[in-house]
Every structure is written in structure tokens, then in C-alpha cells.
Amino acid sequence: MKEFLAKPGFMTDAGTLGADLSYLLAVIFTFLFLISWGLAKKGLGTKHHKLIFVSMISMALYFCGYYYARQLGVLALEGKEGFGGPQSVYNNVFVPILTIHLILVTFGLIMAGYMIVQGFRASRRENGDYVLLDQVLKVSSGPFNRVLLIILGLWAANQALLIFVRHASTAASLAWGLIFASIAGVVSLEKLIERWLPNGARRHRILGRGTMIVYALILVTSTLTYLMLYVIYPAKH
Ligand code: HEM
Structure with a gap:
């Protein structure tokens, strides 16, 4: 498995198959979350809930597989191998962005678990559709x-x-x-x-928007990390 993921990637010259696949999947999952935000905004509560569910489960599976196979985040913080740029850029730009990324990912995972439970508690099914209840929860x-x-x-x-x-x-x-x-x-x-x-619907909307913004920032920070590692400062072999 490790050899397979270390094969050359398909997106950039320096990228590995593991890096390209994981970045592509991260982009897809984040977009699924953002699309489900759009569905909620349109008042399509049930579609929103279904898409959130599918994206959450696939994201959790991906995370387990990813950390099992690559342990990237941790490895990248341990040493400079893999990063071909100057030490000052590594210390002042790369490590802070990667650290922010890992903090956001942890926070995003905790919020996803919280929001799913809160979503069920704050809504009821009316005529087969989920609607948020405008009341104290x-x-x-x-x-x-x-x-x-x-x-x-x-x-x-x-x-x-x-x-x-x-x-x-x-x-x-x-x-x-x-x-x-x-x-x-x-x-x-x-x-x-x-x-x-106190109002359950308001809590879901405000914390839900915060969570979606965290997902958008995860996409930004993972893109920056990918660009720095495989496009701007690829490792020199
Ligand atoms: C990670 C989990 C979740 C996040 C981040 C999330 C986020 C959001 C956001 C941001 C909105 C408001 C959209 C807007 O006005 O800007 C919303 C609305 C809503 N959510 Fe969620 N949600 C999650 C899970 C759930 C679950 C599990 C359910 C149902 C069981 C649910 C049911 C609803 C409903 C019914 C609405 C109202 C849609 C409308 O305005 O008619 N959500 N959600």
C-alpha cells in the first residue's frame, strides 16, 4: 500500500499518488459540505441532512485510511524532508499554515459530530421533511x-x-x-x-454557519499546503 501511494501523482510533477488522491478527496468532501449548506439555505432540510450524512461518513472513512496509510500531518511537522524551500519559509510560513490546518481539522471534526446530534435534536419531520423548530432547546x-x-x-x-x-x-x-x-x-x-x-433553530443556523466557514478554511489551508509541498517548493532528490 505504501509503495502504491508513493507512485508519481497525476496532478503535478512532484506530487505522489497518495498526496494527489488525498488532496482531491479533501476538495470533494469540502465541496459536498458547502453544497449541503446551499441546500439548507434554500430550505431543503432533508436533502441537506442526507448530504451532510453521506459526506460525514465518507470523510471519517477517508481520515482513518489516510492516517493509517500516510500519517502525513504528523510526519511533515517532524522534519523538513519533503519540503524543498528555504528554512525560513519552512519555519515562518509552512509550519504555521500546517499547524492552523491541523487545528481546523480537529475543530471541524468535533463540530461535525456536535452539529449532527444538534441537527436531529433541533428539528422535527413534518410531512416527511426535516424542519428546524423555532423554540427553546x-x-x-x-x-x-x-x-x-x-x-x-x-x-x-x-x-x-x-x-x-x-x-x-x-x-x-x-x-x-x-x-x-x-x-x-x-x-x-x-x-x-x-x-x-437558547433557541434550537438559531443555535443550529449560527453554529452551522461557523462550522461551514471552518470547512472552507480547511480547503484553503490544505490547498496552500499542497501547493507549497508539490508545486512551489518540491523536495529535491
Ligand atoms: C455537520 C453537520 C451540520 C451542519 C454543519 C449544518 C449546518 C446548517 C446551516 C449552516 C444551516 C442554515 C443555512 C443558512 O441559513 O445559512 C442549516 C439549516 C438546517 N439544518 Fe443543518 N447542519 C448540519 C446537520 C444537520 C442535521 C443532521 C439535520 C437534520 C437531522 C439538519 C437539519 C437542518 C434543517 C432542517 C435546517 C433548516 C433549513 C431551512 O432553513 O428550512 N442539519 N444547517
Whole structure:
């Protein structure tokens, strides 16, 4: 698989097949999200929800495959190999853009999970179509505590699996702990967000637009990273 992805790419002279494929897929997914924004703007709630769902699932699958096969973001931050430009451009331009890109991707993934759950909570099906309900949307303490308990239970089960079955390292336990803590953090944040934007429909529109802007910025930063690595400053072999 690694050899296959390292073959010459089809978009630029210096690009590899892995880089070209992953960039092209990233562009397609971002466009799917932006098209689903357009559908929501036109009031087509059900089409919007379906397209968001398909793009989210394909994006998640792509991410797993991508990090499994290439671990690019991390590798590119570790050393200058792959970047053929001057050290000053690497330090002052490339690394900051790549760092912003990785932060946006993390934020975008968290927001996507949050928005999908919020979308279902804030809307109802009327005559087969999803419509946002123009009313206060608050989670009561019972379900809220239950969700936090479920997250705690899942963390404990995963932790037991890591220790007794997979004999994983402390670093792996810590990483998983951080993932579960982030999920619990986002769920808890909902209580603050509710106070700030009590109306469920308004919350979905405002946070949804913010999320879509993050996706557009991910497209900009990944394009800049691609251009710098494979067009402007390709590695000299
Ligand atoms: C990543 C997930 C999601 C994002 C980023 C998102 C974003 C948005 C945005 C930005 C709007 C307002 C469009 C505008 O006026 O500018 C909107 C509207 C809407 N969304 Fe979502 N959404 C997401 C998931 C969902 C889900 C899962 C559902 C349903 C289960 C849903 C149902 C709706 C509905 C019904 C509207 C109103 C459309 C209308 O104005 O009639 N959304 N969404």
C-alpha cells in the first residue's frame, strides 16, 4: 500500500499518488459540505441532512485510511524532508499554515459530530421533511447525566480492553483518555451554549454557519499546503 501511494501523482510533477488522491478527496468532501449548506439555505432540510450524512461518513472513512496509510500531518511537522524551500519559509510560513490546518481539522471534526446530534435534536419531520423548530432547546439534567455516565462507561470498557487484551502503552491509554475527555467536554459545553443561544433553530443556523466557514478554511489551508509541498517548493532528490 505504501509503495502504491508513493507512485508519481497525476496532478503535478512532484506530487505522489497518495498526496494527489488525498488532496482531491479533501476538495470533494469540502465541496459536498458547502453544497449541503446551499441546500439548507434554500430550505431543503432533508436533502441537506442526507448530504451532510453521506459526506460525514465518507470523510471519517477517508481520515482513518489516510492516517493509517500516510500519517502525513504528523510526519511533515517532524522534519523538513519533503519540503524543498528555504528554512525560513519552512519555519515562518509552512509550519504555521500546517499547524492552523491541523487545528481546523480537529475543530471541524468535533463540530461535525456536535452539529449532527444538534441537527436531529433541533428539528422535527413534518410531512416527511426535516424542519428546524423555532423554540427553546435545552437538555434536562436526567438525560444529560445519563450521556456523561455512558461516556464514562465507554472509557472504562475501552481502558480495560487496552490494558488486559491489547497490553497497550501508557501513551495509548493517555491518548484515548484525552479523546473521551474531549467528548465529555463538548457535551458539557452544551450547557454553556444553551445559555448563549437558547433557541434550537438559531443555535443550529449560527453554529452551522461557523462550522461551514471552518470547512472552507480547511480547503484553503490544505490547498496552500499542497501547493507549497508539490508545486512551489518540491523536495529535491
Ligand atoms: C455537520 C453537520 C451540520 C451542519 C454543519 C449544518 C449546518 C446548517 C446551516 C449552516 C444551516 C442554515 C443555512 C443558512 O441559513 O445559512 C442549516 C439549516 C438546517 N439544518 Fe443543518 N447542519 C448540519 C446537520 C444537520 C442535521 C443532521 C439535520 C437534520 C437531522 C439538519 C437539519 C437542518 C434543517 C432542517 C435546517 C433548516 C433549513 C431551512 O432553513 O428550512 N442539519 N444547517
